[in-house]
Amino acid sequence: MKNILMKGTGVYIPPNKVYNEELDEHFEKLGLNAHSLMNRLGRRKRYFISEGENAITMLLNAIDNCVEKNKLNLEDYEMLVVCTDTPEFLSPTNAMRIVGLYGDKMKNVKVAFDLNANCTGMLQGMDIVSKYMKLSDITNALVLGVFCVSPATLWTDTVVYATFADAAACIALTCEESEMQRGLLDTYTFVDASYHQYVTYPKCGMSKVPLKIVEPNEKRLEWISFPMDFFVTEVG
16 A cells, blocks of 8 residues: 655744844834733744745755755655745745756656645645645655745734744655555544634735735734634544
8 A cells, every 4th residue: 555654854944033022122112012922822032034035935945954854855756835825926836936946956846836724734735745645656745834924914913923933844755655554644624714704814805915005014914813712622
């Protein structure tokens, strides 16, 4: 039987550290306060991209980290999927851009696309790619995830701007034949769309982003606080 195994992982975290004290000062100037939330979460710092960085550059660094750590050869990879809800581009796909930037190093990639499943992006990506590999001749694939939220969030958002951060990750998958079932064995998913109106990016909708009459903040991410107790109520 075909088994989909994890061959290695890689990550990229921007070097730009932003400490709680800096955000406390930022919000105080706006007459806001996120101190209690930051303390409760226990995070002293988070990482934001610097000038010149974006979702693509972070993904390239995550791939390079994965290749270096695990002694991989990019020419072995035939599939590349980018999982993100903060893409640098809508067209071309971020996956296509990455394949193009690597040139001959990724000359054997024959399947490349983006996937947006919000917070569950890489989990859904692993599920989809592993099933695709089992039903095709793809033997090696890269599943990439990136969250580049700092340019998108409102500076007045005491939840997202205070607690979220930027980063990218890479998972290398390989397909192997074996009599014993191994690797990714099974998944269970469900959809609860009742909270669909609480987190929107861009707030105004893509059709209005080009319009000059739309205020810049309307083109950013809107987060309306909502209860999260539903996370533990669904049992597979």
